[in-house]
Amino acid sequence: xxxxxxxxxxxxxxxxxxxxxxxxxxxxxxxxKIAGKGTAYSLGFRIATDLVVAVLAGxxxxxxxxxxxxxxxxxxxxxxxxxxxAGILNVIRVAGSDEARRHMExxxxxxAASAPDEDD
Amino acid sequence: MASSNGxxxxxxxxxxxxxxxxxxxxxxxxFTNASLWMVIVVASVCLLLLLSSAKLVPGRLQxxxxxxxxxxxxxxRDILGDSGRAFFPLVFTLFMFVLxxxxxxxxxxxxxxxxxxxxxxxxxxxxxxxxxFLLATVVGFYKHGVGYLKLFVPSGVPAVLLPLLxxxxxxxxxxxxxxxxxxxxxxxxxxxTMLKVFASFVVGMGIIGGWAPLALxxxxxxxxxLVAFLQAYVFAVLTCIYLNDAINMHH
Numbered sequence: 001x002x003x004x005x006x007x008x009x010x011x012x013x014x015x016x017x018x019x020x021x022x023x024x025x026x027x028x029x030x031x032x033k034i035a036g037k038g039t040a041y042s043l044g045f046r047i048a049t050d051l052v053v054a055v056l057a058g059x060x061x062x063x064x065x066x067x068x069x070x071x072x073x074x075x076x077x078x079x080x081x082x083x084x085x086a087g088i089l090n091v092i093r094v095a096g097s098d099e100a101r102r103h104m105e106x107x108x109x110x111x112a113a114s115a116p117d118e119d120d
Numbered sequence: 121m122a123s124s125n126g127x128x129x130x131x132x133x134x135x136x137x138x139x140x141x142x143x144x145x146x147x148x149x150x151f152t153n154a155s156l157w158m159v160i161v162v163a164s165v166c167l168l169l170l171l172s173s174a175k176l177v178p179g180r181l182q183x184x185x186x187x188x189x190x191x192x193x194x195x196x197r198d199i200l201g202d203s204g205r206a207f208f209p210l211v212f213t214l215f216m217f218v219l220x221x222x223x224x225x226x227x228x229x230x231x232x233x234x235x236x237x238x239x240x241x242x243x244x245x246x247x248x249x250x251x252x253f254l255l256a257t258v259v260g261f262y263k264h265g266v267g268y269l270k271l272f273v274p275s276g277v278p279a280v281l282l283p284l285l286x287x288x289x290x291x292x293x294x295x296x297x298x299x300x301x302x303x304x305x306x307x308x309x310x311x312x313t314m315l316k317v318f319a320s321f322v323v324g325m326g327i328i329g330g331w332a333p334l335a336l337x338x339x340x341x342x343x344x345x346l347v348a349f350l351q352a353y354v355f356a357v358l359t360c361i362y363l364n365d366a367i368n369m370h371h
């Protein structure tokens with residue numbers, strides 16, 4: 001539609017944009033509340049597997065190299081700590097992600113808002 | 121759960137057997153029960169999305185389709201921004217496939233229908249995870265050229281520690297497909313095994329004691345449906361995160 005059909009005053013436009021932003025934020029907030037139910041579980045599970053898998057991968061690489069090169073236990077001793085370090089790095093990364101931060105904010109704001117849960 | 125022929129083994133449900141034996145040279149390419157359920161999963165998603173005629177006021181089926189579209193689109197916009205529009209079909213397909221496979225696994229009609237949970241086999245989830253991982257890597261190199269390797273070099277680190285951290289970052293990067301696949305497979309397999317174990321308790325404890333495990337099973341079934349949904353969601357979210365790392369590359 002023609003946007004210069006009715007030239008709007010800047011104040012009107014600003015007001016409209018303000019209202020639009022508010023409305024969009026409200027919708028987003030609602031979406032987040034719905035998604036927030038499962039995020040704790042999914043975040044926890046992501047952290048757990050990221051940690052365990054990296055440690056096991058470190059063990060596996062070390063053990064495999066030792067097995068094929070016959071250098072037991074040296075590569076295992078090198079790669080196990082590296083795997084553990086990679087696992088911890090993964091955990092720090094997930095815990096510092098936007099999703100985790102959003103979840104933490106939600107958790108801390110929940111008692112203040114005391115919104116009644118309607119679906120459980 | 122048929123106790124008459126004695127298959128009380130909780131792992132029995134994961135058995136793959138050929139329905140239509142096919143041999144290609146030395147390769148066994150039989151059409152198995154796993155293949156059958158993959159076809160059913162894909163077909164059910166297609167039917168859901170295509171069969172309902174598009175109306176201005178959506179009916180139930182159309183609502184499901186529209187809601188899942190909105191859900192994935194919102195999630196992608198949150199994580200990837202507008203740069204990831206091109207990957208919507210991929211993420212949506214993965215999400216719907218995993219979700220439908222997990223949900224079909226929760227269906228159980230005694231005697232008549234025992235769905236095979238496709239996602240409870242690690243080779244299935246690993247193939248999907250590996251595809252995502254390779255795609256993200258190719259996209260990363262395509263977008264940034266050799267500069268994509270900077271992903272392995274954290275910034276602001278003393279030079280002494282750098283070689284060590286590069287190795288750690290590399291391990292962390294290459295474990296992505298493993299953790300992505302193990303998470304989905306382990307959740308589905310553990311849940312289904314647990315349900316079967318409790319089901320065998322119901323039979324084993326008889327009509328007097330069997331009610332307690334039965335009640336637990338009902339509760340766990342609810343939990344498993346939640347897990348089935350969440351794992352599909354997590355798979356899609358992580359696909360987006362890996363693609364985001366490849367496209368936007370801010371570490």
